[in-house]
Amino acid sequence: MSSHFPSRRSRDAGMTLPELLISVTMVGLLTAVIAAAIIVTLRQGESTEGRLNLSRSEQSIGMWLPNDLASADTYTKNPGASPCGAPLCDGIDLSDGSNVLMLTWSVANGTAEGVTTQLTNVSYHFKPSADGSHFVLMRVECVDTGGGWSCSAHTLLGEFPGPPAGIDWIPGVSHGDGCIQAGGVMNCTEPSWVIEVSIPLRADATSDSAENYATGDQLKDANRVIVTIDGGADGGDSSGGRTKISITAGGTNRELIDASSLLGAPSFIEARSRCGGPLTLVVDTSGSINNAGAAGTVTDAVRGFAETLVGTPVQLQIVEFSDEAIALGSGSAWHRYFDLLDIDGDVRELLTDYNLNGSADGGQVGRLTYGGWTNWDDAMFRTFYNENGTIADDYPETVVFFTDGAPTADREMGSSYKAGGDLAGQPSYPRPPYEASPTSPYVQASFNRANYISAQNRGNVRMVGVGVGGINDELDWVTNPG
Numbered sequence: 001m002s003s004h005f006p007s008r009r010s011r012d013a014g015m016t017l018p019e020l021l022i023s024v025t026m027v028g029l030l031t032a033v034i035a036a037a038i039i040v041t042l043r044q045g046e047s048t049e050g051r052l053n054l055s056r057s058e059q060s061i062g063m064w065l066p067n068d069l070a071s072a073d074t075y076t077k078n079p080g081a082s083p084c085g086a087p088l089c090d091g092i093d094l095s096d097g098s099n100v101l102m103l104t105w106s107v108a109n110g111t112a113e114g115v116t117t118q119l120t121n122v123s124y125h126f127k128p129s130a131d132g133s134h135f136v137l138m139r140v141e142c143v144d145t146g147g148g149w150s151c152s153a154h155t156l157l158g159e160f161p162g163p164p165a166g167i168d169w170i171p172g173v174s175h176g177d178g179c180i181q182a183g184g185v186m187n188c189t190e191p192s193w194v195i196e197v198s199i200p201l202r203a204d205a206t207s208d209s210a211e212n213y214a215t216g217d218q219l220k221d222a223n224r225v226i227v228t229i230d231g232g233a234d235g236g237d238s239s240g241g242r243t244k245i246s247i248t249a250g251g252t253n254r255e256l257i258d259a260s261s262l263l264g265a266p267s268f269i270e271a272r273s274r275c276g277g278p279l280t281l282v283v284d285t286s287g288s289i290n291n292a293g294a295a296g297t298v299t300d301a302v303r304g305f306a307e308t309l310v311g312t313p314v315q316l317q318i319v320e321f322s323d324e325a326i327a328l329g330s331g332s333a334w335h336r337y338f339d340l341l342d343i344d345g346d347v348r349e350l351l352t353d354y355n356l357n358g359s360a361d362g363g364q365v366g367r368l369t370y371g372g373w374t375n376w377d378d379a380m381f382r383t384f385y386n387e388n389g390t391i392a393d394d395y396p397e398t399v400v401f402f403t404d405g406a407p408t409a410d411r412e413m414g415s416s417y418k419a420g421g422d423l424a425g426q427p428s429y430p431r432p433p434y435e436a437s438p439t440s441p442y443v444q445a446s447f448n449r450a451n452y453i454s455a456q457n458r459g460n461v462r463m464v465g466v467g468v469g470g471i472n473d474e475l476d477w478v479t480n481p482g
Contacts, residue, residue, distance in 0.1 A: 060156045064139055068122045072103035079172025079188045080179035083121035083142035083151065087173050090151035092140060097127025098172035100137070100191045108311030108343050119144045125153075126160070126191040127171070135160035137194060164193060276313035278337060280396040281305060282379050283368065284403040286322045289468065290370035298402060298468050303351065303365045305400070306340070310347055314340045317396065318365070321379035322372030323409060324417055329354065329364040334387045334420070335394050338364075374403065376450035377410035378418050384457050387420035398462045405467060407446035426452055 015023070079098035087095035102123040108116070125138045137157040142149045163169050172179045172188035179188035283302055289295055306316055315337040318328040329349065330336035338346040349356055351363040383399060386392055411418035412428065429445040454463065 064156065065124075068103050071105045071120075073105045075101060075103050077101055077190065077192075078179060079190045080176045081123065082173050082176070083123040083140050084149040087176075089140065089142055089153075090149055092151055092153045094123075094125055094127070094140065095174040096171050097125050097138075098189055098191055100124045100126045100194050108341075108347075116146055124156075125173075126194055128162075128169075129158070134158065135162055160194065163189060163191075277397040278315045278317070278394055279309075279398045279400070280317040280319055280383050282319045282321065282325075282383055282399060282401045282403075284322075284374060284379075284468065285320045285368055285370045285372075286374040286404070286408075287371045288374065288404050288406065292404065294404070294468055295368075295370045299365065299368050301402070301466075301468070302368065306338075306350060306365065310340050310343070310351075312340055315394070316340055316350070317394070319379055319382050320368055321375055321382070322370070324375055324419055325379040325382035326419070327382065328368070334382075335392060337394055373409035373417075374407050375409040375411070375417055375446065376403070376407040377412075377446050377453070380450045380453035381411060381418070381420070381423060384453060384461075385420075385423060389421045389423045396461055398464070400464045400466060402466045402468050406442050407450060408443050410443060410446035410449050412445065412449070423453065 077100070079100075081099040081102045082094055083089060083102060087093070100123075102121060104119070104121050106120070107118045121142045123140045123142075125140050126135060127138065128134075129136050136155050137160060138153050138155050140151060140153040142151040144150070167189065170187065170189045172190070175188050281302060283298065285295075285298075289298055302318065306318075309316060317335060317337045319325050320328055327334065327336045329338070338350045340347055345356075349363060351365060352361075353359055354361060354364045354367060379401075383396065384392055409417050411422070426449060429448045
């Protein structure tokens with residue numbers, strides 16, 4: 001039986017014209033957006049790499065140059081200057097490069113034989129790379145303590161372009177003093193496009209202009225160093241291209257400040273970052289030190305302590321005590337501080353020649369003598385107070401106390417155990433009959449009186465104790481009496 005219903009017509013395959021037009025339009029838009037993103041990314045690649053290079057360069061320069069500049073006594077831009085005085089420094093070949101900036105400073109160091117001077121030269125050296133494709137900036141440091149130069153080097157900045165157009169590269173170090181001819185004419189290449197030394201800006205300067213340059217007392221011996229770095233991209237620093245770093249720091253135009261002064265602190269460009277200030281060594285020279293065979297050890301320790309600080313802005317006082325205390329080398333004065341920057345005066349008197357007459361007599365330290373009782377009380381009084389019991393004019397910031405540990409005398413025992421007046425407010429502690437004279441191995445009142453002075457001053461001073469002589473025997477008695 002046949003169907004009377006007509007057959008259904010099937011739908012045409014493919015897209016309608018509107019659908020086709022919409023699809024083509026969307027594909028075109030997406031392609032354009034993706035292409036634009038790729039183009040922007042590729043264009044920024046060089047700039048991004050350049051900015052990263054600039055950042056690395058700034059960190060590398062900032063790690064070394066400010067500290068070197070702050071330490072420097074003198075500088076030279078002579079392209080022929082070498083940190084060791086020769087083209088080859090401790091195996092480092094500098095003959096194909098030029099000095100851009102060399103900074104020099106010296107430091108006095110105390111030794112058992114006397115005082116030696118350590119000379120340091122740091123050269124910022126510009127030279128071609130090993131393959132000759134570009135130039136590099138190196139930091140070459142050479143140190144001489146009397147036994148010859150010891151040098152080290154590392155690369156600060158790489159990928160530098162060569163000299164600007166019209167300037168031939170003539171390495172300076174290989175020519176040495178010949179770089180500067182008669183009349184001051186330079187016949188070696190001076191890489192002034194890399195590092196420039198100029199007048200520093202004032203601390204409150206807001207722009208790089210002549211009216212903001214430091215003058216007079218603002219200047220001291222500071223210098224401004226301008227380093228040109230190139231990130232490798234086109235344009236300026238914001239695009240990763242060429243830019244300049246400006247660094248200002250001072251040298252070593254130092255002034256001595258009285259220990260009691262609260263004014264006149266040096267500014268950033270006037271002072272080195274080194275330890276300093278008044279320091280007192282309180283040294284036990286009682287007979288028990290000598291009986292333990294430790295007199296020589298204590299003297300050597302005091303000498304070594306002083307020698308370590310020679311060449312730093314430390315004022316050192318040594319208070320020796322037995323029956324009573326006295327400041328070493330004070331004569332008729334109450335206190336005596338030795339300036340450890342005064343190499344030919346105070347340092348020489350303290351360590352090698354106390355009469356300053358050319359005799360090698362071991363200095364004031366060599367005059368430490370041992371014998372008598374152990375008077376902590378008078379040692380503390382001499383350290384912190386004037387003769388009349390007022391606070392010392394030259395007040396120490398740090399006190400190092402050498403003792404073998406057993407106080408056996410104090411200032412209450414009479415004139416043989418003290419000099420000067422009394423300390424107002426210091427208690428008079430009760431004392432058993434056996435402590436009426438220093439015959440006991442330990443006098444509690446002496447400890448109490450010394451501890452009172454220490455407690456009055458501990459908040460203003462750093463105190464360090466050093467056990468010497470028979471200190472172990474005393475500690476054993478404390479931990480295991482009987």
